[in-house]
Amino acid sequence: MTYRYKVALIFLIGFFIDCINIFMSAVALPSISAALHVSTSDVAWVANAYILGLTLIIPVSTWLAGRFGSREILTASMIVFTASVWMCGLANSFNELVIWRFVQGIGGGLLIPVGQALTFNLFKGEQRAKISTLVMAVALIAPAISPTIGGVIVDSSSWRWVFYSNIPFSLIAALLSWFWINEARPTSLPSPDIKGLLLVSAALGSLLMGMSLYGGDSPALVAAFFVMAGVTFVVLYGLHYRTCKNPIIELSLLKS
Structure with missing residues (x-):
């Protein structure tokens, strides 16, 4: 093989x-x-x-x-x-x-x-x-x-x-x-986008929490709060992406 x-x-x-x-x-x-x-x-x-x-x-x-x-x-x-x-x-x-x-x-x-x-x-x-x-x-x-x-x-x-x-x-x-596996490591790496990672993690976590609570027995307002929080973190990441040299998620790929 x-x-x-x-x-x-x-x-x-x-x-x-x-x-x-x-x-x-x-x-x-x-x-x-x-x-x-x-x-x-x-x-x-x-x-x-x-x-x-x-x-x-x-x-x-x-x-x-x-x-x-x-x-x-x-x-x-x-x-x-x-x-x-x-x-x-x-x-x-x-x-x-x-x-x-x-x-x-x-x-x-x-x-x-x-x-x-x-x-x-x-x-x-x-x-x-x-x-x-x-x-x-x-x-x-x-x-x-x-x-x-x-x-x-x-x-x-x-x-x-x-x-x-x-x-x-x-x-x-x-x-x-x-x-x-036999792959060489790159000689240099950019610094990880910690702020972007935190924003993406918060967005995903909040959206998942909101949708899960909505499907359960929790009040609709609580679920809506988490969904809105997730959307807010998505917007904040979009603003962060514009000024970051090495973003954790490359949004420009969505144009492809």
Whole structure:
């Protein structure tokens, strides 16, 4: 197997793990709700916490890869993912489960942009179209099979095995990343956009909180407050973007 296909395989494994964790855990929510004695609206944070960790880490992941190395970041992301899914399975309280799901999202979120950047840099022209087809296939297949797999696991054992079942795949991805990835670090890196990162994180967190509260039992005014706060942080980031030399999110790419 050539080097570029090794990199692509690592990315596709990690991408598949991320996709199934978004959808497969949803099947276990009723069992988690009953076991940990939480309401059906509150238990949605098992999924929300994962998505929040996933989205918050993505903007800074490429800078981390440049600072510490792609091999190190990809390996660390899968090790963090492995440890957090193990702790999710051991969780004895709902708050503990939500915290570890957030950490799990951070581990998964590190792999997606770094792995995708490495993969698409190695595939040009028609080859890039072919690898894009594989990525789309994973994006379609994972959501399709996740509910069935999750249902079988919950019915045959316990909701905890929905998390434990990820461990072999994440460990394989970690080992392959360490032994197969060979990318040189850039000689110089711009300073990270800390202010932009804080604004983006606040915007995403506020919007997710607002939409989650709106779908639950909370007063509509509380949900509206968080949504407005998220919109405010988006506007503040837009103003910050105009004066920042190295913004954490390049808004000009939206013109493409």
